[in-house]
Amino acid sequence: MLSSLNRDVRQYLLVTFNYWNFTITDGALRMLVVLHFHALGYQSLEIAMLFLFYEFFGVVTNLVGGWIGARIGLNRTMNVGLVLQILSLCLLAVPSQWLSVPLVMFAQALSGIAKDLNKMSAKTSIKKLVCGEQQGRLYKWVAILTGSKNALKGAGFFIGGALLSLAGFRFAVLAMAAVLAVVLCLSLLWLDKDMGKAKSKAKFSHIFSGQRSINILSAARMFLFGSRDVWFVIALPVYLSTVFDWSHSETGGFMAIWVIGYGLVQGIAPKITGNQAGRLSAIVWAGVLLGVSVFVALGVQWQWHPQFTIVVGLLAFGAVFAINSSLHSYLIVSYAREDGASMDVGFYYMANAMGRLIGTVLSGLMFGIGGLTICLWISSLFIALTAIFSLALPDHRSHHSTASI
DSSP: OGSSOOOOHHHHHHHHHHHHHHHHHHHHHHHHHHHHHTTTTOHHHHHHHHHEEEEEHHHHHHHHHHHHHHHHHHHHHHHHHHHHHHHHHHHTTSSSGGHHHHHHHHHHHHHHHHHHHHHHHHHHHHHHHSOOHHHHHHHHHHHHHHHHHHHHHHHHHHHHHHHHHHTTTHHHHHHHHHHHHHHHHHHHSSOOOOTOOOOOOGGGGGOOOOOOHHHHHHHHHHHHHHHHHHTTTHHHHHHHHHSOOOOOHHHHHHHHHHHHHHHHHHTTTTHHHHHTHHHHHHHHHHHHHHHHHHHHHHHHHHHHSHHOOOOOOOHHHHHHHHHHHHHHHHHHHSSSTTTTTHHHHHHHHHHHHHHHHHHHHHHHHHHHHHHHHHHHHHHHHHHHHHHHTEEEEEEEEHHHHHOOO
C-alpha cells in the first residue's frame, strides 16, 4: 500500500509511524519512573532529580543534534535515537536490587538524548517534504505530526500507569524495548538514506542561530514549556496521588486524558487559528493561556472546589497550551533556512528542552516548598514572559519571502 503513495507522503507516514511508537514508550517510561519511585518512598525533589540528566542532555542533544543531522542525514539521527531508547529501557530492566539512583539517572540521560534526536529528526524532515511556498500545507502537516504525537504520549502515560499496576516495572520496560526493536528494523529498511542532509557542509559554529526570529521564538518556547512542566512533571502526579489519594491507574489515566486532549487540539489547531496564522495569533493565544493559568492558580489557592478546579481548569489549560505549542512548531519550521534546516530546528528545540529542564527542577523544588499553588503561579509568570517575547516576533510571511530571495 505504501508503494502506491506519493514519495513525500510515503516518507511522511514512515517518519510519523516511527515518531508515534517512540513517543508511546517515552510517555509510558515517564509515568513508570514517577509512580514507581514515588511508591518506593522518594520525595518530589528526589524524583525530579531522576529526570535531571534526561532534560539536561535534551538541551545538549538539540544544540548539536541539528548540526549532526545536517551532516549525516535525518534518517541516521532518528535511528540512533531508537537505538539509545532501546538501550535505556534495557538498563532499567535489571533486577530491582541493582536499580540504583545513578543507574536510573544514566538511563534517563540516554532516553533524553534519544527523545530529542527522534523529535528533531521528525520535525525537520517535514521541511524537506513540503514546498517552501505551501505554508498552509506545512502548518497542517506539522500540526498533525505534533498533535498525533502528543495524543499518543498521553496514551503512553496511561499504558505506563496500567502496566505498573498489572505487570510491574521490569516487564513494562522490556515489552517497550521489544516494540522499538521492530520499529528500528522497519526504519532501517524504508527511510530515505540522505533525508535532511545539507547540500553544503554544515559548520559546527552555526549551531547557534544567527536569525533574530529564531532566537526570539526560542526564548518564547523556553518559557512556554517551562510553564507547563513546572506543575505537570512532578507536582501534579504527586498531588493527585497524595492529596486526592488517587491510584496509579487513576493518576496515569488523568495524565493520559490531559495529553491526549492536548494532542488532539494540536492536530486541529490550523482550523482554530486559520492556516495563515503567524505572529498575531502567537500573541493572542499566549494572552488567553495566561488568563486560564491565573484562573486555575486562584482557584487552587482559594480551595474553590479543588478537584473540579484542577481537573477542569488544567484540561482547559491543556487545550489552550496545545494551540500555542502548535503555532510555535509551525513557525520554527517556517522560519528555518531551506539548507540545513535541522540546525535551526535543533537550536529551537534546545530552548524547548531548557524550558523543560527548568520546569522539572522547579516542579520538584517548589512543590516541596509551597505545594501545587506556587507551581501554578510560577507557570503564570512564565506564560507572561512568553507573551512578551511573542510581541517581538516578525511576520512569518514577510520573513519567508525575504529568506527565499
